[in-house]
Amino acid sequence: MINPGAAVYGLELRSRCVAAVAGEGDKHQFLVGTLSFKGNNNQLHLLEYVETTNLVECTAFWVHNSEIWHISCCPSSMNRDLFFTVWKKERGTFGSTLWSKNEDSLDELKQLLMLDIHATQILWDPAGLSDQVLVLGGAQTKGLSVVSLSANCTSHSISGMIAIGEAQQITAGSWDPNHSATVVVAADESIVMCDLRAKQMVGTIAGAHAGCVRDV
Numbered sequence: 001m002i003n004p005g006a007a008v009y010g011l012e013l014r015s016r017c018v019a020a021v022a023g024e025g026d027k028h029q030f031l032v033g034t035l036s037f038k039g040n041n042n043q044l045h046l047l048e049y050v051e052t053t054n055l056v057e058c059t060a061f062w063v064h065n066s067e068i069w070h071i072s073c074c075p076s077s078m079n080r081d082l083f084f085t086v087w088k089k090e091r092g093t094f095g096s097t098l099w100s101k102n103e104d105s106l107d108e109l110k111q112l113l114m115l116d117i118h119a120t121q122i123l124w125d126p127a128g129l130s131d132q133v134l135v136l137g138g139a140q141t142k143g144l145s146v147v148s149l150s151a152n153c154t155s156h157s158i159s160g161m162i163a164i165g166e167a168q169q170i171t172a173g174s175w176d177p178n179h180s181a182t183v184v185v186a187a188d189e190s191i192v193m194c195d196l197r198a199k200q201m202v203g204t205i206a207g208a209h210a211g212c213v214r215d216v
Contacts, residue, residue: 023080033068076128
């Protein structure tokens with residue numbers, strides 16, 4: 001008989017991010033990253049929820065040298081092995097890395113490229129069909145960068161950028177699943193709508209929240 005209670009999985013280290021492997025259609029899989037401030041001993045766990053047993057099982061485990069602040073998985077079933085981690089080093093610098101899982105040997109994790117852009121979050125287009133990703137900038141960039149990936153995802157170029165007014169920090173964003181040229185970002189206490197074709201802001205809800213908006 002299946003236990004009707006919650007399925008629980010414990011981590012050795014603290015964590016602040018979990019992401020569904022959206023491109024995986026046959027399994028309930030998630031990636032979890034840890035946030036240890038001591039040394040380069042952070043971890044990435046690939047978890048799978050098994051409905052028949054109501055258990056969460058770890059199917060792969062990798063070492064990640066820096067603190068993991070965000071994970072973004074490619075939503076395309078053809079590229080379901082691809083995901084970005086946004087990380088922070090001890091000196092406070094943020095960056096992001098694109099990884100590829102090896103379906104034949106989950107012990108291996110391949111680094112494809114590293115983005116040389118200060119980032120707080122990476123957004124794939126909802127269908128996963130575009131060769132572009134959006135990089136939300138932090139306190140240094142204060143904007144939204146449109147990054148084009150090469151066919152084999154081993155190189156990139158910046159094809160555009162949208163400055164987000166006088167915002168001190170860009171904390172989160174969401175790509176409109178119904179309009180591929182529209183994205184909404186959280187900028188300080190406000191919500192900002194951007195047009196990717198015109199490369200500009202097209203609407204703002206100023207002071208949408210009393211405090212900094214953390215997610216949209």
